[in-house]
Amino acid sequence: MPPLEPVDERLQQAMKLVLLALLPGMAVMFWLNGWGMLINLLLAGISALATEALVLHLRKRPLWPTLQDGSALVTATLLALALPPYCPWWVTVSAALCAMAFGKHLYGGVGSNPFNPAMLGFALVMVSFPQQLTHWPVSHGMDLLKGLQHVFGLGVDQAPDAWAQATALDSLRINKSLTMDELFTANPAFGRYGGHGVEWVNLAFLAGGVFLLQRRVFTWHAPAGMLSSLFVISLLCWNGSGSDSNGSPLFHLLTGASMLGAFFIATEPVSGPRTPGARLLFGAGVGLLTYVIRTWGGYPDGVAFAVLLMNLGVPALDRLVASRQERLAR
Structure with a gap:
């Protein structure tokens, strides 16, 4: 039996703070979509822990310190x-399995992953099962029983006829008239400034x-870079309220996963740059790519793909900033 390794207390404390900071958003999502988010959370949590335990066992590594961090x-x-919310159970399980096995442990575990594990798992199921990931529920959707029936495919009448709707980003992208x-005014997916409730x-x-x-x-650099870049590019490409409008800067900041991406995804320390200047450029790239994918791409929100694409450029960003600092120091 391998010896026990000490738990990284700094990592454990940071993870606790991140989970605590996610609670306000989770509470609003529960109010907006009902039990679906909590069902997703339970399925993803069990699947992620089970996958991590299995991989650690196969690697002959101790379970407890890693599972505890x-x-x-x-x-x-x-x-x-x-x-x-309410996506089929096997989509959530597949995403968690891919995130832990291919996004984290394939490269050696915590501290070694070049890609954001959560976004890698999400991107893989988005590419593999695009139809299942476009069915977003209407506000204040199902009760718990109907939600479980829909997630696990139980019963004949799994959901009301008008259960799903296109998101605000989807509706804006396909709008022509x-x-x-x-x-x-006409589309229930829109609220006052962005997506209904998503604001x-x-x-x-x-x-x-x-x-x-x-x-x-974390530092302010990646969030500031992403949000300012998203604001500037959406302002430059905003052509008012016409039918060919791409949406206002406020719309893009308050719709989709903008704030979740800026503060909880683009700030992932292992797959992100090491220096403040590189983090600022990394965030700016994520914001720019998010807007491009949202507006002209084939997916409803571009945060996951934007982060993964910028993960590929992290070594170059670190070298660019380091070489510039060396030139300035001469």
Whole structure:
């Protein structure tokens, strides 16, 4: 039996703070979508912990210190928040399995992964099962029993006829005839400034992110880079309220996974840059790519793919900033 390894207390404390900071957004999502997010969370958490335990056993590594550090629960929570509530159980399980096996342990575990594990798991199921990941529920959807029936495919009448709807980002991308004012008035997916209810979700994640900044869990560079880049590119490409509008800067900041991506995904320390300047560039790249994928891509929200693409560029960003600092120091 391999000897026990000490738990990384700094990592464990950081993971606890991240989970605490996610609670406001989770509470708003529960209010908005009902039990679906909690079902996702339970499935993702069990699957992530089980996968981690299995891989550690196969690698002949001790289970308890790694399972106790909280990183698997953070990955599972981010996945549960990114996936549509009430998506089929096997989608959530597959995403958690891929995140832990291919996103984390394939490269050696905590501290070695070049890609954000949660976003890698999400991207793999998005590419593999795109139809299942476009069914987002209407506000204040199912009760617990109907939700479980839908998730596990039980019963004949699994869900009401009008249970699912296109998201605000989907509706905006395919819109060809309605002005923005007409779209916000006629389409129930739109709220006052962004997606209906999703505005409050983003504000809740913003509050959680500010809490983490105050506790110095991460620096301001990646979130500031992402949000400012997303704001600037959406402002430059915004053409008012016409039918060909791509949405206002406020719409893009308060819709989709903007705040979750800025404060909880782009700030992942292992797969991100090491220096403050590189983190700022990394965040700016994530914001730019998010807008490009949202507006002209084939997926409803571009945060996951934007983060993974920028993960590929992390070594180059670190070298670029380091070489510039060396030139300035001469």
